[in-house]
Amino acid sequence: MTAIPIIDIAPLVNGSPEQTRAVADALGSACRDVGFFYVTGHMIPPALVARVFEMSAAFFAGPASLREATSFSGPGDNRGYIRLGGETLDPGKPADFKEAFNIGLELAPDDPQLLARAPFRAPNLWPDMPGFRDTMLDYFDRVWRLGRDLHRGFALDLGLEPEFFESKLDKPIATLRLLHYPPVTSPPPDGQLGAGVHTDYGNVTLLATDAVGGLMVKDRSGRWLDAPVIPGAFVCNIGDCLMRWSNDVYVSTPHKVVNPLGADRYSVAFFLDPNPDAMVACLPTCINRDRPAKYAPITGAEFLRSRLEPTYAGTTT
Numbered sequence: 001m002t003a004i005p006i007i008d009i010a011p012l013v014n015g016s017p018e019q020t021r022a023v024a025d026a027l028g029s030a031c032r033d034v035g036f037f038y039v040t041g042h043m044i045p046p047a048l049v050a051r052v053f054e055m056s057a058a059f060f061a062g063p064a065s066l067r068e069a070t071s072f073s074g075p076g077d078n079r080g081y082i083r084l085g086g087e088t089l090d091p092g093k094p095a096d097f098k099e100a101f102n103i104g105l106e107l108a109p110d111d112p113q114l115l116a117r118a119p120f121r122a123p124n125l126w127p128d129m130p131g132f133r134d135t136m137l138d139y140f141d142r143v144w145r146l147g148r149d150l151h152r153g154f155a156l157d158l159g160l161e162p163e164f165f166e167s168k169l170d171k172p173i174a175t176l177r178l179l180h181y182p183p184v185t186s187p188p189p190d191g192q193l194g195a196g197v198h199t200d201y202g203n204v205t206l207l208a209t210d211a212v213g214g215l216m217v218k219d220r221s222g223r224w225l226d227a228p229v230i231p232g233a234f235v236c237n238i239g240d241c242l243m244r245w246s247n248d249v250y251v252s253t254p255h256k257v258v259n260p261l262g263a264d265r266y267s268v269a270f271f272l273d274p275n276p277d278a279m280v281a282c283l284p285t286c287i288n289r290d291r292p293a294k295y296a297p298i299t300g301a302e303f304l305r306s307r308l309e310p311t312y313a314g315t316t317t
Contacts, residue, residue, distance in 0.1 A: 010041030028157030035253030060180040070125040075308040077122035090196025119301035147272035159285035173273040181265035195257035200239035201307040202273035247286035276301035
């Protein structure tokens, strides 16, 4: 049993109107309450997920030169390898005890935004590993589609047309992030965590985990809840950008990762942020006389930059 709801989202794609509405209601309830939910019925092949985890583990276990060749390009591009201690999600605590590899939207070499070096438009940094690029891009495209399907449910729940978000997510600032939490032999000092207490920055996060636990979620009463591993399910949560878009109808939830003793932990996160030029303005269905707009309009790129830069302030990658 878990305090985090489990939602079969298959009817969002192939269900009757009544079934689709029921899923939208369940998503909306989760986003208003705990801010986290598990997703089943997503149709992403288990063999592909397993292959992503295998290649992720091989990358982090490989020679240092493999990772150094893809060193992090900085928060402006948000691609490549982030070393241990290269990120601090909770600025009041020591640097996170994890390493990561970020993959962004893959653009054609002649894409005008890429050539112009528009915000968050940069080439991906691919390690020299056979099959790595193709596997990761296949997975990226599938979870991107899944994230857009979830937004159909969000739109219905928020009183919008089902396709409202589609044009805001057709060339997104999306990041596929491979994560490795090395084992620890004793509790780290000074409150250091694998991932410090934080809320996610974008619209929605889709997380695949291995069998090792460690994710904890803070509920609205302030209690920390373990997020149990549910095989085949994604752990999803809304982020600060969708909270802002919905005028705090949906509320992002603090969470953290505690490194388990004596075990490597791997996870694969997909962060779906809107297009760089998408205008994030309070939705008209989320504003009324008693609930005026709390936030000024901002572009997707401006908002993400405002959240990423403090994460890497004072660290070197």
